Amino acid sequence: MITTNQFMEVATSRVDGRQKVTGTAKYSAEFNPADLVHGYIVNSTIATGNIIKIDADKALQVEGVREVFTHENVPISVKIDADYSDPLAPPGSPFRPLYNEKILYNGQPIALVVADTFEVARYAAGLITVTYKKEESSAIALKENLDKAFTDEDIPEPAAARGDAKKAFENAEIKVEAAYLQAREYHNPMEPFATVAIWDDQEESFFIYDKIQGVGSSQKYISGIFNLEKDKVRVLSEFVGGAFGSGLRPQYQLFFAAMASKTLNLPVKVVMTRKQMFSFGHRPACFQEFKLGADAKGKLTSIQHNAYGETSQFEKYTETIVDWSGLMYACDNVELDYKLVPLDVYTPNDMRAPGGATGMYGLECAMDELAVAAGIDPLELRLINYAEKDQNEGKPFSSKELRACYSRAAEKFGWDQRKAEPRSNKKGNILIGHGVATGVWEAMQQKAAAQAIFTQEGRLTVSSATADIGTGTYTVMTQIAAEVLGLPLQYVDFKLGDSNLPKAPIEGGSWTVPFKWIRRGRQKILKLFTEKPYHLLV
């Protein structure tokens, strides 16, 4: 039995690399079951108002068109919020596709054309005319709607205030006030959202290929809307071409494909266009205000950080934006505030360090302003205020190697050659700038299950319904499993992306790999290994 870190700390090729470069790794849109028909979604061209009429006559006359679904003929009878919910749905009422004539945001899906080919469906979709009654104005821009900011019991309170930040700011020797407006950001991974839904009329069950960061989410969503037991909805998502958080919630092509498949009793494929990839969750716009106070030596004496995050009119999407300002630097006086502004947009969605990327961007910009105001090197300023513990909770960090990181980076980037004056450092026509910023993220863990099967031939297969969104889950899990049992990598397989496998949380929040699931199973495996050497359940 090998017990050293023989596999986990050694760089290895991706175990699915060959499949990916040879094209045998199949993504959701690449499945073509017999009798497959194609759906193309029509989106609203107004932000708020009502649909007066959808004229689909011309589209229905095109040869090869099977059906046009709108709110007027969609055969969905389930109408309660919970049925449209998914595990990551924020408080509120989840969006219900084709529910009624109301338009809640620009790009809302309002119709589906189903045809024998994708091209015919797309062509016919262009022949549909929609008449709207547009509302006079829509709330789109965050900054113009700050007066609608609110907070309530659904919005987590920011970390507790400490000291007296306002008074400390008044008395501070160095003061900086800054505000930052961040625009929406859209995930737009390389692979667009895609679903192939196959309804089985005999079994009254779904078999679905879906692009998602956790098959359990799609399963829950579809079983809710179609009033089915979970075991009647099997979802596969073995390869995902990037997601960045956009696949943490089911997207609307899943609803359309499943609805059309069940209604027409045919397999239906619906793939979003690149343009439609801008028509759902996104990193929310955010407006942040800072007041930083420090003494002449650069020691922070006051931090005030207010953030206004954007959400939709139907769900309250929140992020942790301001807490980082309390956690990051040693400061006795801190006051944080976070409010939501409902706008006529789709509900925002987690995107790459949601809240962290936003709040730390603001804080670090403000720290740079403070460095200039105090006449202190910005890297030095961060070291002066370095925190050894989480300043909000007084707990030790799970890991913090920031001093070493700062000093290594300073050396590598030639920080000692930095010129503070803007545009003062030139190499030919190229302007060179040196800057510093810090990031922080939580080390979260979630419950998960895995199954391990060890055969008499000596092969180990570990499986769990997690996902690999391009991050290398297949490879990492294979390495961990090989390490645990001391098996060569090529004797280990890892399976994921199938709702029939043991439950796992959605792949997000950087919590997938830190799982101790496989490691924890080690003792159990090792014990059973000698007793019953073939089928083990961790």
Place this chain on the structure above:
Amino acid sequence: MKYRVENPEHLLDINALDFSEISTLPEGGIRLGATSTNADTAYHEQIEKNYPLLSKAILSGASTQLRNMATDGGNLMQRTRCYYFYDTATPCNKREPGSGCSAINGFNRIHAILGTSDTCIATHPSDMCVALAALDATVQVTGENGSRSIPFLEFHRLPGENPERDTNLEPGELITAIDLPEKGFSEHFEYLKVRDRPSYAFASVSVAAALEMDGENIKDIRVALGGVAHKPWRLPEVEKDFFGKKPTRNNFEELAEKLIAGAKGYGDNDFKIDLAKKSIVRALLTALDNKK
């Protein structure tokens, strides 16, 4: 067409027409067949040797894959990249004459600063065309009423009252070739493309600069701009004022001022005015140094 920006009733595939040859003209110069690809043109031995400005301009545009497929004739026929032109949910005079221009009071960072009208502030997106304008190319066309030659600067149009018309091609006319005169400015040239990313991006401002020197003095000078107007922007009468002058920074700055005279920003694109001036000067200084 996929997004219904264009809704043609009929489509003709002209790829089978035999216009793909790149050949030497009897009177000197080169003829680029309309269906020769951008890649074949850019890497053609004679183009690389005698017209490196054209080669550099082509290779600064699009991607390898696109250049392998795109034809020279097609490059001339590109329409604008204006966001509103592509968004059928918004008014656009170029897409739907008379519906209005969303860009003038909208997001207009990528829009024109020269030769605009009240109906349209779109730009022409080509890099290749900027070099062709500087090189005084000629567009050969044929149609129901026979064949004719169109000087390159007269091929594309300013928007005026008819922004839906990008070129002076008549209905039924087809580009057969693009002719390059013998003079290729292979001694002193530069194609400077200033853009948001170093690749896969259209020009905020681009400059095709070419110089012919007579000892210490400028014998011929050409400057064409991309990203600033509805067509490649070039003013030959301004260039003439600098024939016989010294190739100094001061003279180049003066030329830049005259080329950009009358430029107008629409808010987001105000920066292009200063950027264009600086880019012209830098491109000319680089061209001067750029001896083979």
